[in-house]
Amino acid sequence: MTLLRHLVAAVVAGAVLWAASVQLSAFRDFQMAEVAVYVVAIAGLSMLIGLSGQISLGHGAFMAVGAYTTALLMLHLNWPLWAVFPASAAVTAAAGAVVGLAAARLSGPYLAGATLMLAVALPSLAFQFPGVFGGDQGLSVTVTTPASLGATFPPTRWLAWVCALVTLITLVILANLARSKVGRDWRAIRDDPVAAALSGLNVARLRVLAFIVSAATAGLAGAMLAITTSLVSPGSFTLSLSIALLAGAVLGGLGTLTGALWGALVIVLVPTYVTDVATSHGFSGGVAANIPIAVYGVVLIVVMLLFPYGIQGGLRRLARLFLSTPPTRLGSPGQRQPAGELTEDPNAPYRRPPVSEHQEEGTS
Amino acid sequence: MIKSFSLRLPVIAAAVTASLVAAGCGSNSSSGPSGGAAASAPGITSTQILIGSHQPLTGLAAPGYSEIAPAANAYFQYVNAHGGVNGRKIKYTYLDDAYDPSKTTSVVHQLVLQDNVFGIFNGLGTPTHLAVVKYLNASKVPDLFIASGCDCWNNPSAYPYSFGYAIDYVREGKILGTYVKQHFAGKKIGYFYQNDEFGLDGVKGLDMEIPHSQVVSRQGYSLTNVNVGPLVAALKAAGVQVVVSFAVPAFNALFKLAGLKLSYNPTLVASNVGTDPQTLGGLLVAYAKHAGATVNGNQLTQGIITDSYLPTLGNTGNSWIALFKKVHDTYDAKAPFDGNVLYGMAVAYTFVQAMLKAGKNPTRASVVKAIEGGLPQGASVAPFTYSMTDHQGVSGAYIGVIKNGVLVQQGPVWTTDTTPTGPVTPVSGTQPAAPASGMP
Numbered sequence: 001m002t003l004l005r006h007l008v009a010a011v012v013a014g015a016v017l018w019a020a021s022v023q024l025s026a027f028r029d030f031q032m033a034e035v036a037v038y039v040v041a042i043a044g045l046s047m048l049i050g051l052s053g054q055i056s057l058g059h060g061a062f063m064a065v066g067a068y069t070t071a072l073l074m075l076h077l078n079w080p081l082w083a084v085f086p087a088s089a090a091v092t093a094a095a096g097a098v099v100g101l102a103a104a105r106l107s108g109p110y111l112a113g114a115t116l117m118l119a120v121a122l123p124s125l126a127f128q129f130p131g132v133f134g135g136d137q138g139l140s141v142t143v144t145t146p147a148s149l150g151a152t153f154p155p156t157r158w159l160a161w162v163c164a165l166v167t168l169i170t171l172v173i174l175a176n177l178a179r180s181k182v183g184r185d186w187r188a189i190r191d192d193p194v195a196a197a198l199s200g201l202n203v204a205r206l207r208v209l210a211f212i213v214s215a216a217t218a219g220l221a222g223a224m225l226a227i228t229t230s231l232v233s234p235g236s237f238t239l240s241l242s243i244a245l246l247a248g249a250v251l252g253g254l255g256t257l258t259g260a261l262w263g264a265l266v267i268v269l270v271p272t273y274v275t276d277v278a279t280s281h282g283f284s285g286g287v288a289a290n291i292p293i294a295v296y297g298v299v300l301i302v303v304m305l306l307f308p309y310g311i312q313g314g315l316r317r318l319a320r321l322f323l324s325t326p327p328t329r330l331g332s333p334g335q336r337q338p339a340g341e342l343t344e345d346p347n348a349p350y351r352r353p354p355v356s357e358h359q360e361e362g363t364s
Numbered sequence: 365m366i367k368s369f370s371l372r373l374p375v376i377a378a379a380v381t382a383s384l385v386a387a388g389c390g391s392n393s394s395s396g397p398s399g400g401a402a403a404s405a406p407g408i409t410s411t412q413i414l415i416g417s418h419q420p421l422t423g424l425a426a427p428g429y430s431e432i433a434p435a436a437n438a439y440f441q442y443v444n445a446h447g448g449v450n451g452r453k454i455k456y457t458y459l460d461d462a463y464d465p466s467k468t469t470s471v472v473h474q475l476v477l478q479d480n481v482f483g484i485f486n487g488l489g490t491p492t493h494l495a496v497v498k499y500l501n502a503s504k505v506p507d508l509f510i511a512s513g514c515d516c517w518n519n520p521s522a523y524p525y526s527f528g529y530a531i532d533y534v535r536e537g538k539i540l541g542t543y544v545k546q547h548f549a550g551k552k553i554g555y556f557y558q559n560d561e562f563g564l565d566g567v568k569g570l571d572m573e574i575p576h577s578q579v580v581s582r583q584g585y586s587l588t589n590v591n592v593g594p595l596v597a598a599l600k601a602a603g604v605q606v607v608v609s610f611a612v613p614a615f616n617a618l619f620k621l622a623g624l625k626l627s628y629n630p631t632l633v634a635s636n637v638g639t640d641p642q643t644l645g646g647l648l649v650a651y652a653k654h655a656g657a658t659v660n661g662n663q664l665t666q667g668i669i670t671d672s673y674l675p676t677l678g679n680t681g682n683s684w685i686a687l688f689k690k691v692h693d694t695y696d697a698k699a700p701f702d703g704n705v706l707y708g709m710a711v712a713y714t715f716v717q718a719m720l721k722a723g724k725n726p727t728r729a730s731v732v733k734a735i736e737g738g739l740p741q742g743a744s745v746a747p748f749t750y751s752m753t754d755h756q757g758v759s760g761a762y763i764g765v766i767k768n769g770v771l772v773q774q775g776p777v778w779t780t781d782t783t784p785t786g787p788v789t790p791v792s793g794t795q796p797a798a799p800a801s802g803m804p
Contacts, residue, residue: 027477034470124588127559135560136587137491137514138465142498155502156473229466231495236466272474275459289421289430289460 006175010168017168021160030156030228031268036163037224038264040170042248043257044217047174049246050255051183052210053190054103055111058118060242062215064234065122066092066222071139071232072132081143081227085166088223089216096215100208119242123234138233141226163224170220171257177213178257186210251303253310262311270296404725407482413449413719413726415485416457416475418492423462428613428643429488431699432511433458435708436486438695439688440716446803449719457481465495472496476505483508483728486529486711490514490561501525506731508718509711509757513637514561515782518756520736525728527735527750528757529711531673533562533610533635534782536761537569539671540633542778542788543763544608545573548631552580554604556595556619558611559584566610566635572784580604585615596622599630609634617647620664621655632668636761639670640703641769662769670771671761673744674710675795677703678770683798684710684743691802710743717742717804742804745777745795760791 021029045059066088073079073087099118103111126133133139145158177183188196189203197203226232248267253259271292278288307314407414419433420426433456440454448454457479459471468487475481476499483506487493490512500507501523509529510517513536517528544553553574557563563584571579581602583595596619599607607630609616616638623629638644645661652659675682680689688709692701699705719726721734736755741747746760760779764771776790 025477027473030470030473030477124586127586127588130560137494137561140494140498156477225466229469229495230498231465231469231491233465233491233495235464235491238464272470279457292460293422 002179003172003176006172010172014164014168017164018161021157021164026154026156029154029160031272033156033159033163033224033228034268035261035264036160036167037221037228038245038248038267039260040167040224041218041221041245042252042263042267043171043174043260044214044221045245046249046252046254046256046260046263047178047217048210048214049249051178051190052186052207054107054207054210055246056103056115056211056214057112057239057242057246058099058115058122059214059218059245060237060239061118061122062092062096062218063222063225063241064232064237065095065215066219067226067232067236068126068133068139068222069219070223070226071141074141075139081162085220085223089219092219092222093212093216095219096212097208099215100211103211104204104207116239116242119237119239123237126234134233136234138231138235140231142230143227159228163228166220166224170217174213174217175257182206182209247300251300251310253307253312253314256310256312259310259312266296266299266311270299405482405727406480408452408726411452412455413452414455414457414479414481415483415715416459416472416479416481417485418461418468418471418475418487418489418496419458420463420488420492421458421460423464425463425489428640428702428704431702431704432486432488432708434699435692435696435705436712436715439691439709439712441695442691442802443716446801449716450724454716454719456485461489461492463489463492465492468492468495469499472499476500476503482506482726483525483731485509485715486511486708488512490516493517497523497526504728506728508731508735509715511707511711515565515756516561518754520753520755523755525732527755529714531636531746531758531761532756532782533565534569534572535759535780536635536671537566537610538572538780538782538786538788539569539761539763539778540566540608540635541570541573543669544570544606544633545575548606551578551605552603553578554581554583554599554602554607554630555579556583556585556599556607556609556611556615558615559586562637563610569782570608570610573788574608585611587612590614590618592618593622593625596626596628600626600628604630606631606633609638611635611638613638613640613643613647616644617651620648621651621659624659624664634668634670636671636673639665639668639766639771641665641766641771642700642702643704644668645769665766665769668766669763669774670766671763672771672773673746673758673761674703674706675743675745676764676771676773677701677706678772684795687798687802688743706743713804714739714742714744714748720804740804741795743798746779746791 021032041059041063045056048054048056069088069091070084073084079087102114106114126138127135143159145153145155149158185201185206188199188201189206193203225236229236244267248263249260251266252261252263274292274295275288278291283291303311403409417433419430421430437456440456443449444453457475459475461467461471472484475484484500485508487496487507488511493510493512497507497517504525507526509527511529513530513533515532515534517523517526555567555570557567581599581604583598585592585595592615609619609632611619611634616634645665648659648664649661675684677685679685688706689701691709692705696705717739718731718735721739722731735750736752738750739748744758745762746758749756749759760777762777763774765774778788779791780786780788
């Protein structure tokens with residue numbers, strides 16, 4: 001029943017996106033593909049943090065694994081797109097399993113540090129093995145638009161379609177997973193690992209599983225990035241990418257899939273839009289180039305001040321105010337308390353108030 | 365469940381709608397060719413030529429390189445103030461890609477699809493530009509005077525719309541190698557190079573000239589590992605007397621400081637890429653300070669042998685330096701007048717030449733044809749190689765020595781080709797002076 005509901009929603013969203021892609025200009029189609037990349041990457045990270053209570057500062061590295069897998073498969077083996085995506089996800093899942101094994105033993109700042117190291121170290125492998133990974137210049141990826149669409153079909157629209165389709169499929173899978181037994185178990189180990197263990201849950205195994213799923217999602221995003229950028233090189237997977245993904249997840253609202261969409265929109269569209277405005281108002285190139293960074297920081301601060309649970313959390317709060325839904329329907333008591341009054345267990349620094357849209361399912 | 369369904373669907377629908385509304389914002393800036401009869405190509409109206417570029421204005425590559433686009437723009441402003449190109453003013457939109465190839469793809473799509481630029485000018489960086497070179501050529505967008513010495517752009521059959529500008533690293537290696545062969549016969553030579561296309565191409569050129577038996581040690585460094593101590597120690601252990609370096613400024617500085625620690629001070633012959641005296645001197649002071657030491661930048665760069673394909677900055681009597689200094693003081697006075705600024709203006713000058721040659725109503729095809737017909741050498745000391753079959757750029761350079769923080773030319777300008785057997789010969793005749801008007 002849940003699956004059917006998600007499928008219907010995905011088909012509706014797919015139809016809307018298809019109609020939009022046909023109407024929009026070639027550049028807007030390209031931006032749609034870019035947003036899709038970040039939606040997938042942020043959704044995976046947001047699930048890891050929001051549901052399983054682990055943090056990762058190294059998701060850029062997982063995207064790199066997916067992107068390089070895509071480039072190598074397309075370059076040397078000429079694999080078709082439909083096969084490249086699952087393969088990239090699988091390879092990255094394997095990488096996620098290795099990291100997850102270490103991650104399951106760490107928590108809080110130690111986990112953040114370990115994954116940070118991953119973000120810094122992994123892309124430099126490309127410099128160590130330039131014969132395989134092309135060094136600084138990377139590997140080039142060529143995506144050809146199917147001939148059946150006609151010679152005048154905009155290539156960016158094809159990219160938008162491919163990325164939108166992959167995104168919708170990924171979101172359906174993640175949404176189902178979040179509402180399955182696994183999703184409930186993740187929330188249990190996030191809220192209180194000791195209690196969860198006492199109830200018979202294998203905390204370590206669940207943590208590794210969360211890392212695998214999240215890494216596979218990041219790998220998919222990396223594969224999408226590879227085909228939209230048409231080049232995979234270490235310069236695309238810097239530490240700032242990992243940080244941007246985390247910022248996007250927090251901005252949108254941790255643990256929510258709709259929040260991943262908001263986060264991706266902010267990351268992709270705010271810089272472009274602000275640069276446009278800044279240059280059209282006569283700022284010089286150097287100043288205009290730094291304004292998006294400043295605005296991004298301001299947006300981050302404002303959202304965190306006004307909506308501590310991210311944009312999605314804020315929207316839900318507003319909706320609740322206007323619809324005056326009785327609060328009893330909305331999950332556990334934590335949500336109705338102001339953030340400052342939360343009684344946090346100091347031993348569980350990533351314990352969060354249930355801001356997730358999935359959490360209400362547990363009680364309904 | 366049903367209630368939840370009716371709640372959730374609108375949420376997703378609203379999210380999708382909002383994303384489209386957000387995506388629709390800002391599209392008002394697309395201008396398109398709407399200038400009437402004189403609109404001969406995208407980005408060209410009766411009054412304007414719109415060009416774009418991707419530049420590292422922020423991020424790790426920004427220091428130094430971020431001066432290039434404003435300097436080019438300063439020269440365009442000078443041209444605009446003096447009548448423009450056949451009456452059209454040049455509008456130069458350079459966007460920040462932070463030296464990240466995925467951002468390069470994004471801003472170049474924006475420039476081509478949304479802003480409708482005539483072409484991309486002086487896109488900076490090898491990995492960044494590699495991300496867009498296929499796209500630009502598939503879209504038939506002129507990709508002029510790329511700011512990278514990689515010879516990968518010189519491929520007219522695959523990239524008919526792309527043109528390089530700077531001397532390629534193989535030619536540079538051959539010219540430096542010839543100097544080493546002539547001046548350091550019998551001495552032990554060692555290489556210190558960046559282990560990528562840049563360094564390896566340079567070494568390829570060096571090996572065409574320097575006898576193999578003379579090269580006793582070859583040390584490649586990786587950009588990600590700043591610990592060059594072991595490499596320098598290996599050069600010292602091999603008894604190397606002359607080190608030839610194909611390195612970026614940061615690694616030349618690290619090399620010098622590591623040598624200082626080991627009391628090892630071989631003669632340094634280095635590629636133009638890594639030896640802008642101001643940049644290198646500044647880095648030496650900064651790195652030494654970081655390690656708790658004080659050094660004199662000019663003292664450490666003293667005597668470095670390098671090459672250059674533009675006139676020396678210190679030569680104020682040179683007409684090109686005088687012109688660019690004047691433009692700098694009027695339109696770009698906040699920036700230091702250094703090698704990056706000189707480069708930006710020189711490449712902008714060549715662009716204006718190409719546009720003038722492309723005719724009264726230039727098209728994307730006509731500018732390519734104009735460059736393939738050959739361009740006057742402008743501010744560069746050696747002629748361009750441009751032809752139907754060659755899209756490389758400057759063909760030669762002179763040898764110079766850094767003295768008191770200034771490059772001093774030694775001997776004639778040398779030119780050569782990229783083949784192992786092609787001779788390195790002096791360029792005959794002197795460089796044509798800059799026009800008095802400052803306009804090509």
